[in-house]
Amino acid sequence: MQRIRHALVVFVMLLITACASSAPASRSTLSAVDTASGGGAPIWFETRLYFGVGPADGHSAADDEARWRRFLDDVVTPRFPAGLSVVDVYGQWKEPGEASPERLRSKELLIIHRNTPADRAGIEAIRDAWKQRTGDHSVLRVTQAVDASF
Secondary structure, eight states: OHHHHHHHHHHHHHHHHHHHHTSOOOOOSSOSEEOTTSSOEEOEEEEEEEEEEEESSSSOHHHHHHHHHHHIIIIIHHHOTTOOEEEEEEEEEOOTTOSSOEEEEEEEEEEEEEOOHHHHHHHHHHHHHHHHHHOOSOOEEEEEEOOOOO
């Protein structure tokens, strides 16, 4: 019984290895890592920016949506014309010293980009422009290296 179990395990492992090695190669038009440098360093980064666009209750969402669209068209898209994603989210923000959080309709802006000085400056310009236009104190930024393929 032990020999049969061992043979079955070996067979399954060989089958898995054969399937993995026969999988088709990725047909990416843009590489996920910088192979030219030989270091295999990631060249794609994901930045998520979070914008409060208006109170969750008791306010005209249409006005907030129009303001967001103008901002997206005027400030964001010119800096990242190749593409981006926007997701409607609910957020909460509690100012220091306040008893309860402010509940907000929010936007999550997702940009996949290279980690270049121009892209980093573009992201900071977007954050600064939103704060200047709205008077908000902050725009949350989360950036991380990603394995991306297009």
